[in-house]
Amino acid sequence: MTPRVLTCDETLAEMARVLTVEAAALTRMAAEVGDAQLRAVEILEAMEGRVIVSGVGKSGHIGNKIAATLASTGTPAQFVHATEASHGDLGMVTPRDVCLVISNSGETSELADIVTYSRRFAIPLIAITRKAESTLATQADVVLLLPDAPEACGIGMAPTTSTTATLAMGDALAVALMKRRGFEREDFKVFHPGGKLGAQLILVDGLMHTGDALPLVAPDTPMSDALLTMTAKGFGLAGLVEGGRLTGIITDGDLRRNMGGLMARSAGEVATRGPKVIRRGEPSTV
Known part of the structure; x- marks a missing residue:
């Protein structure tokens, strides 16, 4: 046929x-x-x-x-x-x-x-x-x-x-x-730890670092000291903290943009202000 x-x-x-x-x-x-x-x-x-x-x-x-x-x-x-x-x-x-x-x-x-x-x-x-x-x-x-x-x-x-x-x-x-x-979603993630779906369901708590592991500096910290902190902690960045709150972040990009006279500046002068943040207990993909 x-x-x-x-x-x-x-x-x-x-x-x-x-x-x-x-x-x-x-x-x-x-x-x-x-x-x-x-x-x-x-x-x-x-x-x-x-x-x-x-x-x-x-x-x-x-x-x-x-x-x-x-x-x-x-x-x-x-x-x-x-x-x-x-x-x-x-x-x-x-x-x-x-x-x-x-x-x-x-x-x-x-x-x-x-x-x-x-x-x-x-x-x-x-x-x-x-x-x-x-x-x-x-x-x-x-x-x-x-x-x-x-x-x-x-x-x-x-x-x-x-x-x-x-x-x-x-x-x-x-x-x-x-x-x-x-x-609920929190129960669902218990049965789906692997793959892309598992990654979507991981909470920030499961990925974040805390305490002394964090590279944190004050706004008036000289950049020479800020660089030492960044190197010692191994994250390739530093967080700017004022009054117990994260108010800025220093990344490799910030270092390149301020290369001229970098060592004469403070961390507060180099940092990018108003970083986006995510709180403990929220999904890591938010």
Whole structure:
């Protein structure tokens, strides 16, 4: 079969159609939020252990992301692959946990063992599925129904709309739990110490130097002494302090701009006044 080559306009139109179909499903989900979603949040908030997220195929990939989002926002969570659960990983699931099981059809055979295990040991089971009459839905304590919306792919079969809806439902649960627990920026940074995000969340306190480590001089300090202070402290600059307040700063640029007769001047004559400051307890990226 020879594939039909789409024109540029047709390609963009197809992409826009996919986004429109998926957005419509999310809008419908938002309108249908109700008692089931509230009950799911209450169960997750009250649990003493972790959210055990499980699924197979694309649902498994989405489940991994949901577990990661929950864990990073204050709700302990772990993804357990349904097939591995049947081969010993059920030992990771305890009566203190809550199972969040994902299946678009609700009839995924690989989920049978983890569902049965949750029922046997009275572990709360929350299902995310599109079929209210499915085996998974009838076994669950709470069912979070996905909209009966078409997949956005051209043949209507590849998981697209359904996986987007599942991911959005997971985000809704995680963010609602954040709000109910009062999870704030300061809590978030505890779980995100690395990378660019971690750098954005570091407080000034974690970077600043204090006390005798600081190169500080008074306005009437001769520049010969100010240079010795700058060299001894190793920061390549000096702070100008008057009455216990930072009122200026001397940098290498200030030294170059005042090279003529530098040694005959005082620190106050060379310093750049009114430096920008940031206070203890503020994010380092302010």
